[in-house]
Amino acid sequence: ACSRKNRNAALHPLWQSPLTIPGGTRQSPINIQWRDSVYDPFLKPLKISYDPTTCLHIWNNGYSFLVEFDDSTDRSIIVGGPLENQYRLKQFHFHWGAINDWGSEHTVDSKFYPAELHLVHWNAVEYPSFEEAVMEGNGLAVIGVFLKLGARHEGLQTLVDALPAVKHKDTVIEFDVFDPSCLLPSCPDYWTYAGSLTTPPLTESVTWIIKKKPIEVDEDQLEAFRMLLFTSDGEEEKRMVDNFRPLQPLMDRTVRSSFQ
Numbered sequence: 001a002c003s004r005k006n007r008n009a010a011l012h013p014l015w016q017s018p019l020t021i022p023g024g025t026r027q028s029p030i031n032i033q034w035r036d037s038v039y040d041p042f043l044k045p046l047k048i049s050y051d052p053t054t055c056l057h058i059w060n061n062g063y064s065f066l067v068e069f070d071d072s073t074d075r076s077i078i079v080g081g082p083l084e085n086q087y088r089l090k091q092f093h094f095h096w097g098a099i100n101d102w103g104s105e106h107t108v109d110s111k112f113y114p115a116e117l118h119l120v121h122w123n124a125v126e127y128p129s130f131e132e133a134v135m136e137g138n139g140l141a142v143i144g145v146f147l148k149l150g151a152r153h154e155g156l157q158t159l160v161d162a163l164p165a166v167k168h169k170d171t172v173i174e175f176d177v178f179d180p181s182c183l184l185p186s187c188p189d190y191w192t193y194a195g196s197l198t199t200p201p202l203t204e205s206v207t208w209i210i211k212k213k214p215i216e217v218d219e220d221q222l223e224a225f226r227m228l229l230f231t232s233d234g235e236e237e238k239r240m241v242d243n244f245r246p247l248q249p250l251m252d253r254t255v256r257s258s259f260q
């Protein structure tokens with residue numbers, strides 16, 4: 001018989017909800033096996049146009065820190081790549097580890113990076129709101145960018161300087177001009193596959209666009225992520241680290257590449 005303890009084994013402490021979606025066939029994250037990815041010559045270049053003044057605030061939601069944008073107009077959008085429509089930028093956030101040996105959600109040939117950036121966009125052409133798009137197979141497009149340890153990233157530093165103000169869960173700080181395209185590698189190459197959100201509700205609504213080249217950040221900048229807390233002010237402090245989901249089975253999916 002499945003004892004209560006075993007049943008709870010599938011409940012991840014971070015989410016108090018099942019780690020696997022019953023009947024899920026396109027879950028994220030996954031390992032990207034470079035040699036199994038298929039070059040698709042029909043993939044277009046991804047076109048990114050962000051308006052830095054659409055930036056609103058930084059918010060610690062108790063799982064990561066989100067930089068949120070005004071998505072009431074088409075001022076910050078992506079188009080092209082594997083996408084049929086243009087998608088509006090809603091927020092970006094990161095996933096990272098307690099140490100530099102792990103932290104990313106996706107892996108490349110089973111290699112973890114110390115952190116991963118997710119730029120979250122939704123299909124405002126076909127759906128009236130982000131909340132509705134989250135429930136649709138083509139509702140979201142998330143650009144994933146790996147972070148590797150190296151030189152200090154000047155663009156990221158303006159964000160890092162604001163993090164002490166959102167140390168605790170449910171704290172927010174105004175952040176009114178930031179151009180997230182400074183966080184993208186200059187190389188246009190990417191992989192793409194059909195997947196899901198990596199945190200509850202884990203809905204299978206994401207077209208993932210994973211950049212081949214990482215960006216470089218330095219140790220102090222990663223340490224700044226690790227001083228954030230999962231917990232609210234006054235609670236026993238729990239450092240916000242290892243906020244990544246375990247790898248999910250590829251099942252019947254192909255990862256396409258925009259490059260040979």
Ligand SMILES: NS(=O)(=O)c1cc(F)cc(F)c1
Nearest residue numbers: 118120142196197198199200
């Ligand atoms: N981590 S993720 O990019 O898949 C993601 C994006 C989002 F908008 C909401 C979520 F709960 C999770």
Ligand SMILES: [Zn+2]
Nearest residue numbers: 093095118198
């Ligand atoms: Zn994410």
